[in-house]
Amino acid sequence: MLEESNLGGIFVTLNDGTLGEPYRILAVDCEGALRRRLLDMGLTPKTIISIRKVAPMGDPLELTVRGYQLTLRKEDAARIKVEPVKGHSPGQDQQQDGPGRHGHRHGKEGRIHGLRVDR
Template identity: 50%
Template sequence: MTLRNAGVGQTVTVSKITGVGAIKRRIMDMGLTKGTSVYVRKVAPLGDPIEVTVRGYELSLRKADAELIEVQ
């Protein structure tokens, strides 16, 4: 399952980041690393962006970026 598929109010754990190169580095720099808990706060009406809470701060992600983050 990817972060894009996680439901609002759900807490998930990052298991893998499938992106490569600069995109993977940018996602990891935002604090989304393997083993990190992520709480899905909101999803915009059209599904983009997704607002999550990670490591104590709010973060907005595009659907394309959320699709690269595998969670459990």
């Protein structure tokens, strides 16, 4: 369901989004532990996100956010207000730098945080 945001744009909740279309997160509309969990997973305002897949029964949704795939229940996705993004190409939302981008903590020569790892 399309609604008008306070900024004059159109927004939907993520659970009503279209498969493959890019969206910008406007707000995470919940409190407490659920809000912290969603924010910790990278679902923060201004982040570009898209629905990658939908399970056969419609729940859960597989999302692409910050260059990784995230599975989210439709009930939780209903708490995320998003707006369609025009002129956005795939890959622009990926984080381009920073340690641990892919979850790897191995450095040169198999070292982890300065410790030697036997191979």
